[in-house]
Amino acid sequence: MTEASDKAIELTIVVPTFCERENIDPLLKLVNEALEGIAWEIVFVDDNSSDATAQRVWEIGRHDCRVRCLKRVGRRGLSSACIEGMLSSGAPYFAVMDADLQHDPALLPNMLKKLREGNADLVVASRYMPGGSVGEWDAGRVRASDYATRMARLITRQPVSDPMSGYFMLRREVFETALPNLSSLGFKILLDLIASSPVPLRMTEVPLKFGSRLSGQSKLSNKVVWEFILLLGDKLVGRYIPVRFLAFGVVGATGAGVHFAVLGALFKGLSLPFSVGQGAAVVAAMTYNFTINNLLTYSDVSLKGRRWWRGLVSFLAICGIGAIANVGIAAFLFERHEPWPVAAIAGIFVGSVWNYAVTSRYTWKV
Numbered sequence: 001m002t003e004a005s006d007k008a009i010e011l012t013i014v015v016p017t018f019c020e021r022e023n024i025d026p027l028l029k030l031v032n033e034a035l036e037g038i039a040w041e042i043v044f045v046d047d048n049s050s051d052a053t054a055q056r057v058w059e060i061g062r063h064d065c066r067v068r069c070l071k072r073v074g075r076r077g078l079s080s081a082c083i084e085g086m087l088s089s090g091a092p093y094f095a096v097m098d099a100d101l102q103h104d105p106a107l108l109p110n111m112l113k114k115l116r117e118g119n120a121d122l123v124v125a126s127r128y129m130p131g132g133s134v135g136e137w138d139a140g141r142v143r144a145s146d147y148a149t150r151m152a153r154l155i156t157r158q159p160v161s162d163p164m165s166g167y168f169m170l171r172r173e174v175f176e177t178a179l180p181n182l183s184s185l186g187f188k189i190l191l192d193l194i195a196s197s198p199v200p201l202r203m204t205e206v207p208l209k210f211g212s213r214l215s216g217q218s219k220l221s222n223k224v225v226w227e228f229i230l231l232l233g234d235k236l237v238g239r240y241i242p243v244r245f246l247a248f249g250v251v252g253a254t255g256a257g258v259h260f261a262v263l264g265a266l267f268k269g270l271s272l273p274f275s276v277g278q279g280a281a282v283v284a285a286m287t288y289n290f291t292i293n294n295l296l297t298y299s300d301v302s303l304k305g306r307r308w309w310r311g312l313v314s315f316l317a318i319c320g321i322g323a324i325a326n327v328g329i330a331a332f333l334f335e336r337h338e339p340w341p342v343a344a345i346a347g348i349f350v351g352s353v354w355n356y357a358v359t360s361r362y363t364w365k366v
């Protein structure tokens with residue numbers, strides 16, 4: 001056993017970062033001031049930012065052991081970053097906040113006080129309660145956030161004014177009991193935690209005036225909307241069917257549209273032989289499916305550069321085998337006098353399950 005240090009850590013602050021180098025020092029200064037007299041540490045979970053965010057944190061950590069960085073390579077995702085940050089700590093309380101100073105560190109002591117008093121498991125810094133505000137958002141984002149909050153209520157089962165907040169504090173037991181059920185998809189870690197908790201949580205909220213970003217840019221993009229849909233889908237039906245399989249199926253269905261467009265253009269438009277048109281359409285549709293699945297279905301482990309090309313080759317090979325199985329099964333059933341649509345659907349189903357199962361294992365390695 002090592003000797004106990006004079007103060008055990010009570011609070012670990014987890015901060016996901018992606019290109020936030022300029023915000024690290026100002027954030028640390030405010031956290032340090034706010035948490036005077038509290039035994040805290042902070043862990044930045046950085047997804048290999050190109051602006052050397054991790055290097056800056058490590059530099060500071062060399063002189064201050066309360067400041068740590070967990071760097072992940074080849075991965076993206078705010079939720080999974082927060083989860084891994086919490087997993088790296090043994091503290092009894094965790095806080096999650098953004099790096100860009102939109103979340104005021106001055107709220108931390110009061111949030112901690114509410115947990116220490118023992119009447120709450122989770123304290124949310126809410127923009128949607130008296131005293132809170134969303135700050136300088138345009139009308140579009142206000143409406144989008146409002147709509148998403150209503151959707152989120154489908155899966156929270158509990159009243160909470162701001163289930164999409166990125167700023168909250170919780171007991172480690174809450175995290176640990178929710179852990180096996182977490183979807184860890186996308187941006188909405190709080191929503192994931194609430195919806196994954198097997199028991200209702202005692203929640204308290206404190207008002208948050210959402211500030212403006214100090215430096216850098218928001219990572220909120222259209223992809224975040226898609227990831228939100230995946231999270232909702234996973235929480236609603238994930239128990240019965242993997243949500244990535246559903247996404248894969250939807251992408252595959254739109255791929256059929258690409259197939260017909262290419263076939264039509266080559267066979268009807270350019271009067272090329274049917275087999276040439278069909279062959280080109282198959283390759284085009286598969287390449288399209290790979291590209292879109294890489295962006296959406298597997299946005300958290302998206303392949304880039306050389307790995308993209310290797311992924312494409314493995315995807316084409318695996319789906320090629322899937323197509324052979326598809327045709328083989330459909331033909332077999334058709335010969336056994338099953339109605340042709342039944343034979344076709346059975347072939348498509350078996351082919352899709354094969355494609356999904358094998359590409360998720362070998363192309364994206366999840």
Ligand code: GDD
Nearest residue numbers: 016017018045047076077078081098099164166218219220
């Ligand atoms: N590690 C990691 N990986 N961090 C990320 C990633 C990622 O893929 N994407 C974003 N982050 C970090 C950012 O660097 C920042 O510290 C924090 O997560 C929030 O990202 P922003 O890009 O600043 O998000 P936002 O301000 O638009 O959204 C905030 O408000 C939403 C509610 O409207 C966040 O707090 C969201 O969690 C919240 O849902």
Ligand code: MN
Nearest residue numbers: 098100102213
């Ligand atoms: Mn932000």
